[in-house]
Amino acid sequence: MSDSSKDEQTSTCQDGTLDFWAQKWQQNKIGFHRTVVSHLFEKYMIPKLTATKEQLCVLFTLCGKTLDMVAVLEAGHRVIGIEGCQSGVEAFFQENNIKYEIEKDETNKCQTYKGIECPLTIYVTDFFTFNKSIPPIDYIWDRGGLVAINPSTREQYRDCLIRMMAPERTQLFVVAINYTDLTYTGPPFVVNDDNIQTLFGSTCSCELVEAHDETEEYNSRAVGHRIDFIEERLHLIVQKQT
Numbered sequence: 001m002s003d004s005s006k007d008e009q010t011s012t013c014q015d016g017t018l019d020f021w022a023q024k025w026q027q028n029k030i031g032f033h034r035t036v037v038s039h040l041f042e043k044y045m046i047p048k049l050t051a052t053k054e055q056l057c058v059l060f061t062l063c064g065k066t067l068d069m070v071a072v073l074e075a076g077h078r079v080i081g082i083e084g085c086q087s088g089v090e091a092f093f094q095e096n097n098i099k100y101e102i103e104k105d106e107t108n109k110c111q112t113y114k115g116i117e118c119p120l121t122i123y124v125t126d127f128f129t130f131n132k133s134i135p136p137i138d139y140i141w142d143r144g145g146l147v148a149i150n151p152s153t154r155e156q157y158r159d160c161l162i163r164m165m166a167p168e169r170t171q172l173f174v175v176a177i178n179y180t181d182l183t184y185t186g187p188p189f190v191v192n193d194d195n196i197q198t199l200f201g202s203t204c205s206c207e208l209v210e211a212h213d214e215t216e217e218y219n220s221r222a223v224g225h226r227i228d229f230i231e232e233r234l235h236l237i238v239q240k241q242t
Contacts, residue, residue, distance in 0.1 A: 004140065015187060017150055018084045018126055021062075026087060034067065034221070038143060040175060040212060040234050041068045045141060047076040055119070056138040059164060062127060062145040065092035073118050080137070081122035082130055089113055089122050108132075128156055136166040143175040147188035154191075158199045165239055172237040173209075179230040200237050209234040 002092050035045075038112075049072060050054060056077045060069055063081035072079045083089050090113075093100045099116040108124035110132065123132055141162065149157055163171060176191035193208065200206050212232045219226050 006012070014182070015150060015185075021148065022085045022087075023185045037067050037071045038175075039217075040173075040210065040232060041071065041141065041143070044173070044209060044234065045139065046071060046075065051076055057135055059134070059137045059140045061142045061161070062148060063092075063122065064144070065095065066090045066143070067096075067139060068143070069120070070096055073115075073120060077172055078119040078135075079121070080134055081120075083124055084126055086111065086124045089124050105132075127160060127161060128153070130160065134164065137164060137170045140164065140170060140172040142173065144188070146174055147177040147186070147191050149189075154195070154199060158216055158236065162239070166241055168241065170239070172204075174235045174237060176233045176235060177214075177230065178211075178233055179227055181229070183229050184225060184227055191236075195203065195237050196237075204239050207236045209236050 045058070045068075049058075058072045058077060058079055060066060060079065060081045063069060063083045064085070069079045069081060069092070081089070092098075093113065093115075098120065098215075099120065100113050100120075101116060103112040103114070104110075108125070108131060109129070109234065110123055112132070113122045113124065114120070123130060125132075142161070146154065146157060161172060164170070173190075174196065176193075176196060177186075177188040178190055178192055196206050210233075212234070214230050214232045215227065218230050
């Protein structure tokens with residue numbers, strides 16, 4: 001067993017921290033994972049990817065083993081992922097039969113998983129300390145990142161996202177979560193429209209693209225708690241020109 005796997009098993013945690021999610025992966029409590037490409041990704045991202053022959057670069061934050069990454073590769077584009085839990089990344093490569101090699105950077109506590117036969121790179125590291133050089137990003141897809149982290153770290157998370165955006169190029173899609181069940185405190189944590197505006201509004205334009213009722217789909221995956229109503233709210237965030 002690798003040292004990182006031991007760390008995942010033995011660390012204590014608080015809701016929304018890296019250790020919290022590492023334990024979920026180790027215990028295979030990953031009801032948040034979808035076995036199909038997400039509805040919003042298929043509706044709004046796939047048409048953008050199939051409309052051009054130019055190879056685009058899509059960044060997935062806290063990517064886990066999402067099949068949305070496979071959809072990008074199948075469309076002929078480049079994928080970059082950042083994920084704190086090694087077990088989720090290894091599962092992605094194994095379950096999708098993608099050959100890979102690993103580069104270790106002990107100084108920066110980062111492992112880089114690279115697809116051998118496809119343009120895929122996933123960094124296993126703490127998102128907040130990620131400092132690798134990456135190519136210009138066309139799209140950032142954040143489906144389960146902002147809603148998964150401890151709310152006290154949202155501004156720090158926002159700052160990381162902004163640093164990864166190429167001015168006048170990168171479009172950031174954030175899938176926020178909204179629900180009204182006061183007995184359910186998450187994660188996923190509520191990120192409402194005011195939260196989005198407060199986080200990004202001073203430097204970016206924020207557009208609500210779609211509000212999608214996710215109640216039935218969510219309850220089909222949730223373990224131990226059914227919720228009366230939950231929706232995904234897709235926001236398009238673009239840096240303002242200076």
